[in-house]
Amino acid sequence: MEKAASFLFSGIHFDRKKFAHDFDRFKEKKGSDNSLEKLSLVETGRAEPEDGMMSRKKRKRKTKISETVEGFSVFKSSESVVATEQKDKAENEFSREKKEVNRQIERDALLRKKHGIHISGLNVPSPLQNFAELSSRYICKSYLLRNLAELGFKEPTPIQRQAITVLLSGRECFACAPTGSGKTLAFLCPILMKLKHGSKDGVRAVVLCPTRELAAQTSRECKKLAKGKKFYIKLMTKELSRSADFDKMPCDILVSTPLRLQYAIRKRKLDLSRVEYLVLDESDKLFELGFVKQIDSVVKACSNPLVVRSLFSATLPDSVEELARTIMHDAVRVIVGRKNSASELIKQKLVFTGSEEGKLLALRQSFAESLNPPVLVFVQSKERAKELYKELAFDNIRVDVIHADLPQIQIIIVFHICYLIFPTIEDGCTLTVPYITQRDNTVDDFRAGKTWVLIATDVIARGMDFKGVNCVINYDVPESAAAYIHRIGRSGRAGRSGEAITLYTEDDMAFLRNIANVMAASGCEVPSWIMDLPKLRRKKHRPQRDSILTKPSNLVEE
Ligand SMILES: Nc1ncnc2c1ncn2[C@@H]1O[C@H](COP(=O)(O)OP(=O)(O)OP(=O)(O)O)[C@@H](O)[C@H]1O
Numbered sequence: 001m002e003k004a005a006s007f008l009f010s011g012i013h014f015d016r017k018k019f020a021h022d023f024d025r026f027k028e029k030k031g032s033d034n035s036l037e038k039l040s041l042v043e044t045g046r047a048e049p050e051d052g053m054m055s056r057k058k059r060k061r062k063t064k065i066s067e068t069v070e071g072f073s074v075f076k077s078s079e080s081v082v083a084t085e086q087k088d089k090a091e092n093e094f095s096r097e098k099k100e101v102n103r104q105i106e107r108d109a110l111l112r113k114k115h116g117i118h119i120s121g122l123n124v125p126s127p128l129q130n131f132a133e134l135s136s137r138y139i140c141k142s143y144l145l146r147n148l149a150e151l152g153f154k155e156p157t158p159i160q161r162q163a164i165t166v167l168l169s170g171r172e173c174f175a176c177a178p179t180g181s182g183k184t185l186a187f188l189c190p191i192l193m194k195l196k197h198g199s200k201d202g203v204r205a206v207v208l209c210p211t212r213e214l215a216a217q218t219s220r221e222c223k224k225l226a227k228g229k230k231f232y233i234k235l236m237t238k239e240l241s242r243s244a245d246f247d248k249m250p251c252d253i254l255v256s257t258p259l260r261l262q263y264a265i266r267k268r269k270l271d272l273s274r275v276e277y278l279v280l281d282e283s284d285k286l287f288e289l290g291f292v293k294q295i296d297s298v299v300k301a302c303s304n305p306l307v308v309r310s311l312f313s314a315t316l317p318d319s320v321e322e323l324a325r326t327i328m329h330d331a332v333r334v335i336v337g338r339k340n341s342a343s344e345l346i347k348q349k350l351v352f353t354g355s356e357e358g359k360l361l362a363l364r365q366s367f368a369e370s371l372n373p374p375v376l377v378f379v380q381s382k383e384r385a386k387e388l389y390k391e392l393a394f395d396n397i398r399v400d401v402i403h404a405d406l407p408q409i410q411i412i413i414v415f416h417i418c419y420l421i422f423p424t425i426e427d428g429c430t431l432t433v434p435y436i437t438q439r440d441n442t443v444d445d446f447r448a449g450k451t452w453v454l455i456a457t458d459v460i461a462r463g464m465d466f467k468g469v470n471c472v473i474n475y476d477v478p479e480s481a482a483a484y485i486h487r488i489g490r491s492g493r494a495g496r497s498g499e500a501i502t503l504y505t506e507d508d509m510a511f512l513r514n515i516a517n518v519m520a521a522s523g524c525e526v527p528s529w530i531m532d533l534p535k536l537r538r539k540k541h542r543p544q545r546d547s548i549l550t551k552p553s554n555l556v557e558e
Pocket residue numbers: 152153154155156157160177178179180181182183184185313314462463464465489493494
């Protein structure tokens with residue numbers, strides 16, 4: 001380098017005589033500079049170490065000092081040393097924090113990978129390592145941790161690990177996780193934590209579910225989680241939506257179907273302007289045509305600009321996500337496993353029965369050989385549910401049926417309390433017992449094990465949590481891949497295994513490929529000829545089917 005420099009400057013001669021005056025000044029200045037530098041270092045007690053082992057940082061600092069000192073007072077230089085020190089300290093702190101952030105990002109990524117959690121969105125909070133983190137990272141009251149433990153929930157499920165922290169950080173959320181993977185707790189837990197305690201200030205959280213049964217189940221789960229804490233948790237019954245005085249009725253968390261809520265908003269002037277949390281459970285169902293207007297009016301009624309909205313489902317088509325994005329802000333997307341796939345805990349099978357008669361025969365045969373209750377049998381319409389029920393009711397099986405046509409009975413008990421008995425009371429009084437529906441009874445009997453085989457339409461295909469359903473039989477092939485995923489998802493819940501059998505005939509060939517795709521994606525074997533079938537262009541599969549009727553030749557000999 002030196003050689004190069006001398007080569008570059010060769011031939012240039014500095015005339016010291018001619019520039020003697022300037023040369024002297026230059027020499028003086030250089031000397032005074034050094035003295036100043038020395039002085040400033042001594043003053044701050046940071047003189048250069050004698051052994052000459054000066055770190056790179058210090059050298060850098062030294063250079064800076066000499067630059068600052070030039071032409072200014074001594075006092076300023078000492079201030080700048082302090083400032084530089086502080087700057088260095090801040091820089092060190094910053095780089096330490098940056099390293100820690102990077103390490104946390106790595107740990108989060110590993111935890112997410114381990115649990116099959118996929119996220120998109122900016123600054124997604126770390127997933128939970130365990131439930132104890134609800135206290136250490138967030139303010140979680142002891143009642144909730146106690147209730148989780150009492151319910152036997154030792155570890156958060158993957159969707160709970162991520163969706164809970166997203167909602168606790170105040171972010172909106174799209175969550176898609178397999179059936180039976182604990183999505184209900186994933187949205188209820190943050191709501192309870194954020195609302196802290198009950199109040200009489202109006203509705204603060206709304207959970208919308210597509211069916212009455214699911215709404216009832218969700219409000220029950222919410223009450224279990226809130227046990228020991230005064231919260232007003234209400235299920236919107238038909239009676240409530242028609243006659244409640246919502247101004248006087250304390251309610252923190254309201255669980256409802258869209259129609260009943262819309263009715264209450266319109267007719268009972270239910271005020272939702274203070275709602276802080278709005279959950280659309282089974283959101284893809286709620287965004288279907290029949291519900292869209294009702295959802296729209298509920299979303300509008302929840303007019304608090306700070307409302308946190310979240311969408312939960314086991315199936316979340318892109319179209320729904322796109323639609324939902326138009327109303328959501330800075331939402332985080334959390335997908336567990338593969339989007340729109342069935343639970344891997346369910347063993348799925350396809351059985352060809354040739355015809356409708358063949359289906360009934362196959363069902364009877366399978367029950368005769370090995371009936372392992374509880375079993376759910378899905379059909380495509382209420383008419384077919386009634387037909388199949390008639391057929392099986394005479395077999396020696398405890399069978400029941402559930403569909404949208406089952407009546408609701410309101411029991412009104414009128415007490416005419418005679419003033420002769422209670423002289424202080426002049427009038428009679430009317431006690432209205434909440435609607436008791438035959439649908440509720442049917443569900444309860446199935447839960448209690450009184451019913452072995454429950455024949456159902458898609459009314460209970462979504463969200464219903466029947467513990468330990470061993471087998472789901474699709475007597476009729478479902479109308480869509482999503483319907484298939486939800487139906488079979490009534491078994492194989494909360495880590496248990498399950499079985500799903502789908503009976504099909506020639507009429508179902510066109511739709512078979514869609515089911516086979518779901519099966520293959522969750523690791524089940526599918527005959528290759530099915531995968532070679534052409535894709536179905538129609539969206540819904542609802543073929544015209546022959547009635548379910550035993551013909552003499554169908555009877556199984558005992
Ligand atoms: N952390 C947990 N540990 C063990 N069991 C849990 C945990 N969280 C929830 N469960 C149980 O798992 C079962 C399924 O939960 P949940 O009904 O919330 O599933 P889901 O994901 O909403 O299903 P679906 O998509 O069918 O609605 C319930 O019985 C619930 O009590």
